[in-house]
Amino acid sequence: MAAELATVAPVPGAGALRVAVDGPPVADPEGLARSIAERLPALGRSAVVVPAAGFLRPASVRLEHGRTDPDARYEDWLDAGALAREVLDRTGPGGPGEYLPELWDTVRDRASRQVHRPLPPRAVLLVPGSLLQGVGLAFDVTVHVRVSAAARRRRTPAELAWELAAFDRYDAEVDPAALADLVVLAEHADRPALVRQGRFLP
Template sequence: MSPTTPAALAAHVVDRVLAAPGRRRVVVDAAAALGAGVVLADALVEPLRAAGRDVVRVHADDFLRPASLRYEHGREDPDAYLEDRLDARALAREVLDPFGVDGTYLPTLWDPERDRATRAPRRRAAEGAVLVLDGELLLGRWFDAELTVHLTVRPATLARRLGPDRAWQLPAFARYEQEVGPQDVADVVARVDDPRHPALVVR
């Protein structure tokens, strides 16, 4: 463990991104209840732009499956939360894969509040652009990405952040840890039990 700061953690990720030329896809994986994944992903944007790279921000929650599929087994089924919530194939097909080929991508696919397609037009990023995707339970899905970041906390911290209303999600994250091992497969891992004082996992 190497204690760091939020700004230094972001700078570390930016340095990893800028270490190679060309288009880069960055996946920031963290439980939504922590809020840390969105914060880190957003913190990468300005430093990358300052370095001369175009940046595309995409949220995995804009690629959820329709409610009829997400909630087929009920609204509080942890296995469905892990397996059926995200339209991983669409995220790969519409964003990550084409971005790596020619910079094209779909910014959003599904509006979960209205439960209907967003009908967003396809876009094309500049040569050398960086796509920054944030979301939860993203690793272990065979997504093509040049850099993966996983933000982790102790189980007790996650339980506290989820609270009693969302405690049903805990088995989903436990399965994720056991079956995917995100701390083992991510390129960059940081502990964020105290988001003001993250710690970089040195391997």
């Protein structure tokens, strides 16, 4: 699947191609993004992976209503403004062509103190994470890894079951599979299938 996705995305122009790899944690969007990135150099294209998990809000905001609040997981965890400001806007048209690899260290719950890094020319910038659509982020291409509600329940560890309601709400309110340019059907992790939509239709 990673090899197929690496060949599908259009060749970027002078700037970067900003690609979201969106999916619930059980779909491992970061693993998929890194697999795509590994294959792009062989196609003559550089790649950078910037996980959205590096742009979560401080624990005082994320966990204000407790550690297992699905509405907070849906609304309050991702600092979409920071991700736009420090990554997507800076690598998009008119930006300086640089990105911040991480803003917030969630383990230590403090600023990561990273510095901006230059993006290679004509690079593919992959941003993996969850709940990335419907919050106004300026991606050029969006890949959604779709796992049905039933499969999410089967595959989510018991200690993370509280998150399921957030992803149910995401499906109902945003319909990420309909919005995405490319959909990876991952009901069964060992048998994914790719669906192209809009301008990516054969």
